[in-house]
Amino acid sequence: MSGTRDGGTTLRAVMQSLPKDGQRAVSAAVIKRMGLPTPGQASIGADQFSAATFLTNWNRLSPEGRRALFDRYGPAFSQDMSRIASVADNIKSGAKVYANPSGTANRSASITYGAALVASLLDPSMATTGTLVADDAGANLTARAFTNPSFVK
Numbered sequence: 001m002s003g004t005r006d007g008g009t010t011l012r013a014v015m016q017s018l019p020k021d022g023q024r025a026v027s028a029a030v031i032k033r034m035g036l037p038t039p040g041q042a043s044i045g046a047d048q049f050s051a052a053t054f055l056t057n058w059n060r061l062s063p064e065g066r067r068a069l070f071d072r073y074g075p076a077f078s079q080d081m082s083r084i085a086s087v088a089d090n091i092k093s094g095a096k097v098y099a100n101p102s103g104t105a106n107r108s109a110s111i112t113y114g115a116a117l118v119a120s121l122l123d124p125s126m127a128t129t130g131t132l133v134a135d136d137a138g139a140n141l142t143a144r145a146f147t148n149p150s151f152v153k
Contacts, residue, residue, distance in 0.1 A: 008064030015068055027069050031081075034058060051088035058085045
């Protein structure tokens, strides 16, 4: 991958010298390596995909390098790779908005939710206890649906 920032001449020559299966294997390996988390990303497992690392490596690839790696599978594949980079950029931008370096937001949210649930169970005037539990169950089902690749697609 060295030199792909400057152009794709070497990469194009290597890809042209390989059979189709070899080209696919090289492209797959490059995509996998582009998304491997860095050692500093402790919250991500070593075998999981890191959108931030993928975006960084995507931006390091020259347009010629991208064409050498991805254009040989048709225009739809190249467009899909560009979309993945766009989504990775959106994730990175969105993460900055809700950044919580101290880690207190998740704790305070869970404490507040727990306190509200207990208070609603102990207060007879609160007729919305069932609604609160139903809302929680609905949020859980929605979260499960959005982590299912078939549903998202």
